[in-house]
Amino acid sequence: MTQIPIAEIPEEGLSLSYSEDPAELDLAVSGVRFPQPIAVDLVLVKAAQVISATGRIEASVMCECVRCLSPFLVRLDIPVATQFVPARPLLPPGEYRMPPEEAEDYHYQGDVVVLDDLVRQEVILAVPFSPQCRADCRGLCPQCGQDLNVGTCACAPPPDPRWAALREYLKGK
Numbered sequence: 001m002t003q004i005p006i007a008e009i010p011e012e013g014l015s016l017s018y019s020e021d022p023a024e025l026d027l028a029v030s031g032v033r034f035p036q037p038i039a040v041d042l043v044l045v046k047a048a049q050v051i052s053a054t055g056r057i058e059a060s061v062m063c064e065c066v067r068c069l070s071p072f073l074v075r076l077d078i079p080v081a082t083q084f085v086p087a088r089p090l091l092p093p094g095e096y097r098m099p100p101e102e103a104e105d106y107h108y109q110g111d112v113v114v115l116d117d118l119v120r121q122e123v124i125l126a127v128p129f130s131p132q133c134r135a136d137c138r139g140l141c142p143q144c145g146q147d148l149n150v151g152t153c154a155c156a157p158p159p160d161p162r163w164a165a166l167r168e169y170l171k172g173k
C-alpha cells in the first residue's frame with residue numbers, strides 16, 4: 001500500500017514516481033485485465049489541510065471488444081489534477097450530502113494520504129465503458145457467430161424490423 005505521511009511532504013512539494021502492481025490495487029472491473037504494472041507520476045503539494053496531487057497515471061488494460069469479442073490492449077494515459085481533503089466526521093443518517101464542487105476530491109484520515117485510493121479510482125474511471133477494437137469493427141454475425149472482420153458468411157441478412165408488424169398481421173390471417 002502506497003501511503004505518504006503528510007508530515008513528510010516538504011514546503012516545495014513532493015515528487016513521486018513509482019509503479020504499482022495492479023493485483024495490489026484490487027481493481028475490480030469486470031471483463032478487463034491489467035497485464036502490466038501501473039506507472040504513477042505525481043507531485044503532492046501541501047497547502048494548509050489540502051494536499052493537491054497533479055501528474056499522470058499510465059496503465060495498460062486488456063479489454064474485450066464489445067462487437068467481435070476479441071481481446072485487445074488499450075493504453076490509458078490519465079492526467080491527474082485533484083486534491084485530498086480531510087475526511088469529514090460522519091453525518092447522522094439522512095443528512096448525507098455531497099456538494100458538487102467537492103465530489104471529485106479524495107479524503108484522508110489522520111496524517112497520511114493513501115495514494116492507492118486515487119490510483120484505483122482514476123484507473124477504474126478511465127477504463128473504456130464499451131471498448132471497441134477499432135471504430136469500424138463489424139462484429140460477429142448474430143446467426144452463425146462468424147467474425148465479419150475476417151470474412152463474410154452465408155447467412156441471410158436479418159429481416160428488416162420495419163416489416164415485423166405487417167408480418168405479424170399476415171400471420172394472423
Ligand SMILES: [Zn+2]
Pocket residue numbers: 065066067068069070132133134137138139
Ligand atoms: Zn472488434
Ligand SMILES: [Zn+2]
Pocket residue numbers: 141142143144145146153154155
Ligand atoms: Zn452468419
